[in-house]
Amino acid sequence: MSGERLSNSNSQNKNTSAFDGFAERVKREQEFVERRREDTRHWARYYVGAEQAFDRRVKANKISETEFMKWEDEVGGAFFKMKEAEYDACYASKYEKDREERISMSDRTVTAEVYAGNFYEERTEILKQKILENSNPKERDAQLKILGDLPDKVCSHIEAERDFDLKKIDERAYLSARKNVHNSLIRNLNEINKLADNHGVRRLTFRNFLTNDDPYDEYKDIYLDTDGRYEYDRSSVEKYMRIAFADLYDQAEKDGTLRVDPNKQSKTAYFHSLGED
Numbered sequence: 001m002s003g004e005r006l007s008n009s010n011s012q013n014k015n016t017s018a019f020d021g022f023a024e025r026v027k028r029e030q031e032f033v034e035r036r037r038e039d040t041r042h043w044a045r046y047y048v049g050a051e052q053a054f055d056r057r058v059k060a061n062k063i064s065e066t067e068f069m070k071w072e073d074e075v076g077g078a079f080f081k082m083k084e085a086e087y088d089a090c091y092a093s094k095y096e097k098d099r100e101e102r103i104s105m106s107d108r109t110v111t112a113e114v115y116a117g118n119f120y121e122e123r124t125e126i127l128k129q130k131i132l133e134n135s136n137p138k139e140r141d142a143q144l145k146i147l148g149d150l151p152d153k154v155c156s157h158i159e160a161e162r163d164f165d166l167k168k169i170d171e172r173a174y175l176s177a178r179k180n181v182h183n184s185l186i187r188n189l190n191e192i193n194k195l196a197d198n199h200g201v202r203r204l205t206f207r208n209f210l211t212n213d214d215p216y217d218e219y220k221d222i223y224l225d226t227d228g229r230y231e232y233d234r235s236s237v238e239k240y241m242r243i244a245f246a247d248l249y250d251q252a253e254k255d256g257t258l259r260v261d262p263n264k265q266s267k268t269a270y271f272h273s274l275g276e277d
Contacts, residue, residue, distance in 0.1 A: 036087040037100065043082035044101040050075045055110045065119050068112075069202070075112040076206035095217075098225040104232035113205045113236045117243030123202050127192070130199035146191050153185040154245045157238075158252050183211040186237055205240065209233040 054071050057063065063071070082101065091097040116123075128147060134140040160174075160181040167174035186209045193203040210233045221227055242249050 033087070033090045036085055037090050039085035040082055040087075040090075040097075041100060043078055043085055044103050047075065047078035047082055048103055050078050051111050054112050054115070058110050058115060065122065068115060068119065072112050072116065072206050079207055093220060095220045095222070095226050098221075098229050099223055101229075102225055104225070104228040111236060113207065113209075114239040114243065116205050117240040120204060120244035123196070123204055124192075126201050127196050127199060130201055131195070143195055146188065146195060149188050150185075150192065151245065151248070153181070153188045154241050154248055156181045157185050157241070158248065162252070179212065182234065182237075183213060185241070186211050186233070189237065189240075209237050 050071075054075060057071070082103075086097070088097070091100070124147060128144070131140060131143045131147065134143070160177045163174060163177065166177065189204060190208040193205060193208055196203040210230055212230050212234075216226070218227075
């Protein structure tokens, strides 16, 4: 009997030890998750604060490209610190993550991403010269095409935005066309940024932008943080292009091809105004 009691006692000790080990692992995981979430929140707020500080600076006076690059590094550094801290397993969904970061929730009107449009010509010329140094004609021509496609993408974007005749006939087709050309514009900009990385020169913008190709559930986006995040990127790209290609937009406004549609207001921002997949 004593041997049986000893055996039972050893078994209980092993079970207790196993449970304690499991509980400790759970505790460590919870602490890790909370640290990552806190780091993400910290850098998201820092990023928004840096953008707001930049906005105040450029509202006072225009700045040189040299000063702008310092601001760009500061703002971009905060953004990428936030991205490094992100850990998807910490969140039940992308909607929860966007709610916690809330990077679109600020009164920023001029961001570093947008202001970079002032240096579009200089940066594309530097990138073009790097591309021309490529001795492989097939690669060189393909890269030059990516770089040269952007003005055409902008023109297509303007055309789709002003096609109110199509909107009267088929609003769904109008929204789909706008979404498609805008996503195409963003993808082209992101491709050019990748080329700049590959050639070791300044990107057109310090970060890439989101397209609205992902599935979207408005019922899960309770506070519209995800909608706002996509709208923030959509708006940033449009503002960038209006600076970089001011001549195209000016001409469109002069000849009446770019005009404001009084019925263009939407309930929410990106998915509702440009349509859903």
